[in-house]
Amino acid sequence: MKSGQLSVSSKRNMELIDITDDIKSLLTPAAVGTGLIHLYNPHTTAGLTINEGADPAVREDIIAGLSAFIPLHLPFKHAEGNSPAHLMASLIGSSLTLLVEDDRLVLGQWQRVFFCEFDGPRNRHILWRLATTL
Amino acid sequence: MKSGQLSVSSKRNMELIDITDDIKSLLTPAAVGTGLIHLYNPHTTAGLTINEGADPAVREDIIAGLSAFIPLHLPFKHAEGNSPAHLMASLIGSSLTLLVEDDRLVLGQWQRVFFCEFDGPRNRHILWRLATTL
Amino acid sequence: MKSGQLSVSSKRNMELIDITDDIKSLLTPAAVGTGLIHLYNPHTTAGLTINEGADPAVREDIIAGLSAFIPLHLPFKHAEGNSPAHLMASLIGSSLTLLVEDDRLVLGQWQRVFFCEFDGPRNRHILWRLATTL
Numbered sequence: 464m465k466s467g468q469l470s471v472s473s474k475r476n477m478e479l480i481d482i483t484d485d486i487k488s489l490l491t492p493a494a495v496g497t498g499l500i501h502l503y504n505p506h507t508t509a510g511l512t513i514n515e516g517a518d519p520a521v522r523e524d525i526i527a528g529l530s531a532f533i534p535l536h537l538p539f540k541h542a543e544g545n546s547p548a549h550l551m552a553s554l555i556g557s558s559l560t561l562l563v564e565d566d567r568l569v570l571g572q573w574q575r576v577f578f579c580e581f582d583g584p585r586n587r588h589i590l591w592r593l594a595t596t597l
Numbered sequence: 598m599k600s601g602q603l604s605v606s607s608k609r610n611m612e613l614i615d616i617t618d619d620i621k622s623l624l625t626p627a628a629v630g631t632g633l634i635h636l637y638n639p640h641t642t643a644g645l646t647i648n649e650g651a652d653p654a655v656r657e658d659i660i661a662g663l664s665a666f667i668p669l670h671l672p673f674k675h676a677e678g679n680s681p682a683h684l685m686a687s688l689i690g691s692s693l694t695l696l697v698e699d700d701r702l703v704l705g706q707w708q709r710v711f712f713c714e715f716d717g718p719r720n721r722h723i724l725w726r727l728a729t730t731l
Numbered sequence: 732m733k734s735g736q737l738s739v740s741s742k743r744n745m746e747l748i749d750i751t752d753d754i755k756s757l758l759t760p761a762a763v764g765t766g767l768i769h770l771y772n773p774h775t776t777a778g779l780t781i782n783e784g785a786d787p788a789v790r791e792d793i794i795a796g797l798s799a800f801i802p803l804h805l806p807f808k809h810a811e812g813n814s815p816a817h818l819m820a821s822l823i824g825s826s827l828t829l830l831v832e833d834d835r836l837v838l839g840q841w842q843r844v845f846f847c848e849f850d851g852p853r854n855r856h857i858l859w860r861l862a863t864t865l
Binding site: 599600635637638639640641666667668671673674675676677680681683684686687688690691692694724726727728729 | 765767780781782783786788789791792793795796797799800822823824827828829830837838839840841842862863864
Binding site: 497499512513514515518520521523524525527528529531532554555556559560561562569570571572573574594595596 | 733734769771772773774775800801802805807808809810811814815817818820821822824825826828858860861862863
């Protein structure tokens with residue numbers, strides 16, 4: 464399989480969910496060798512980011528920081544009431560391109576890959592695809 | 598054609614312009630089949646993002662939200678007076694990589710692709726290029 | 732060489748460092764012709780962005796703007812005290828995909844590529860890899 468999707472279930476309204484092991488586990492059977500893996504989030508109130516995974520407090524602080532500066536109670540026009548989540552989605556971004564070397568994900572020492580839920584809890588999924596490199 | 602550019606004209610100082618149909622219309626003649634399309638914005642006071650397109654209020658709320666938290670009247674040093682637009686450009690990002698399957702753009706149910714004007718109105722353009730995948 | 736790494740040394744706590752010439756200088760020997768170059772930052776308190784390089788004031792204003800809206804003194808849980816830098820890293824993003832044409836980097840007229848230090852001074856590095864296109 465050179466492309467596919469991963470399921471992610473969020474339990475809270477906002478949370479960063481570590482999906483690094485899920486990505487690693489699809490690389491070995493894919494046997495891409497050296498290349499890139501592209502992750503794509505098809506949801507408009509969620510995102511994908513890379514950040515520190517060693518201390519779980521970092522992902523909580525990221526949520527706390529976003530919640531502190533994003534205006535949560537403007538007179539927004541979108542009737543669903545989740546405009547702040549849409550704004551966070553565009554700030555964090557919908558996709559990631561990661562390096563793969565010898566079937567292993569290349570990450571910095573403290574880096575992990577996170578699915579960012581901004582309007583949960585919900586059942587979500589992420590699309591992935593491998594790309595060749597020179 | 599495996600690469601090219603799209604023109605976008607903004608009418609307001611800040612606005613999100615839906616360019617999804619423009620991207621879709623270049624995929625059929627390109628006949629990439631399955632791969633990735635990379636979009637690149639060469640302007641420093643604009644960006645590219647993916648968000649909800651069904652309700653036009655969402656894109657207005659994103660502009661309203663950005664305008665509420667980005668400091669608009671700091672004693673900025675850049676004499677052109679558009680430093681907030683430069684900051685928004687770096688927060689939203691200059692490029693997008695999107696999945697293509699059977700010559701069709703892969704987007705989530707509510708997702709559309711937007712050119713983000715932060716210092717308009719101006720005539721802008723976006724570069725695109727198709728990339729192979731495994 | 733179709734992949735490698737660049738060293739970057741920051742001198743201040745927060746700064747944008749222009750790495751455009753470093754990227755240009757690796758493209759000629761790589762002789763990729765036409766394709767994409769992917770830049771990856773493996774650090775969790777730094778990022779990569781594209782913005783105006785002609786006026787050095789722009790990069791200073793971006794730092795000033797981030798420092799003005801990012802909450803710097805919340806009761807963060809991460810004991811290292813650099814949670815704002817982690818948040819900035821996720822907002823700015825960890826990677827960039829750039830167009831290459833005839834061994835030259837494709838950038839807009841005013842664009843330059845910047846390494847963003849949010850928790851310096853430190854010795855940092857960036858990974859790069861070339862990718863084929865159609």
